Structures are given as C-alpha cells and as structure tokens.
Amino acid sequence: MGILDAEEVQRLYDRRAGHYDVLTLAFHALGFGRHQEQLVAELGLSEGAVVIDLCCGTGVNLAELSSAVGSRGTVIGVDLSEGMLAEAKERVRAADLANVRLVQADVRDYQLPDEAAAVLSTFGLEMVPAYDEVIERAAERLPTDARIGLLGLKHPESWPGWLVEAGVAATKPFGVSRDYEDFKPWVAADRHFERRSLREHFAGAAYSYVGEKARSPTYLEGGEP
C-alpha cells in the first residue's frame, strides 16, 4: 500500500468512517481506550482551556476532553476526512458537547489558535509524513508549560517477524503498512518538548508520550523571555 498522501488518506477514511468505531472495538477491548483516557488525564487540562485533538477521526477523545475543559473551555477536533468528521459531528450532537468544534483540514496546514493550551493526537501522527513539522509548529505556538499527548502504533522491535506481519495485516484497513516503520512522532516530540513520560504498550507495538513545552534557554539564562 505504501505511504499514503493526503488524498489517499481522505479517500480511505471516508470509506471506513461508517464502520470505524465497530472496526476498532477489538483494539478498545485490548486496552487502547484506557490508554486514551489516561493520556487525556495526563494533559493536566484546566477549566476554560482550549485543547486541540489532531487527527480526531470519529471523535473518540472528544467527550473526555470536553469534560476536562468544562463549559468555558473549547475542544477543537481537526481531521482531513469529511466522513470521519460526520461521525464525530454525530457523536458531539448525541452527547450534547456544546464546547466542541470540528475543523476539516490537513494537520500539516492547520494553524493552532493563539489560545491553544494543549495538543493531543491518538493514532494519527504516525501516519502523517510531515509529523515532525506538525509537532515543531505546535511547540512554537503553545505557551510555556503546555503539554502535548501522543498515543499511537509503533514498530515492535522485539516481536518475531511473523507476529509483526500479523499486526500489520490487522491494521491494514486503516492504511498501516511496514513503510511507516521509521515514523517516530515521540522522537520528534522529544526534539521540541521536554519529555514527561513515555510508555510502551503491547511489548512495544504502541506508545504513549507526554511532553511539556520548556521555558526557552534564553529565558533561563536571564535574557528576554
């Protein structure tokens, strides 16, 4: 299948959108849902904050984020796929999440709003070829101490080859292939944020990362903030 460009991603996820939540039930049963919830908690969101969910898909994180920032806060879900966003919109309507906005955009082009206080992305950035640029721009826009939370699949270095192949086959409907093996958003995040935590799940087949925007070295050295 190879590395998908934005149009291919859009087409693939528009096709999958109606079944995405059912297709991913097994992954939730394996514990991914718990990792997503923990990641949201680790963002340390306060009431009234603005948080961005990059590659939000059908909106699995939105209810959790919405309740963390409260009625004075805002959650912005960003995704390329109109089909996935239509599912997210329905989720927002059904749960009456009045503080959630959805934006159709490529995360590569999306500019975080000035007020953004945190960024989250689950099972998204490891399939975005420009992930380093996206993370770097987030670091530039976010205020000091703001957090980024990432959860995603990674190449399980210690798995036997046949098991890796089985894992890739199971995730192929979502566009996953071995061509993404070298995509490492948590490594990029380490270049632009100060790491707060990095955990591996399923013997290295997935990871959770939380980073915090550090004060600039100039500031620490007593220069201009």
Ligand SMILES: C[S@@+](CC[C@H](N)C(=O)[O-])C[C@H]1O[C@@H](n2cnc3c(N)ncnc32)[C@H](O)[C@@H]1O
């Ligand atoms: C595997 S789904 C994950 C959805 C959701 N975050 C979750 O945890 O279930 C990947 C999502 O990333 C979106 N996506 C992939 N590349 C993107 C890009 N460059 N810009 C915006 N969205 C993108 C896809 O449309 C899809 O909805």
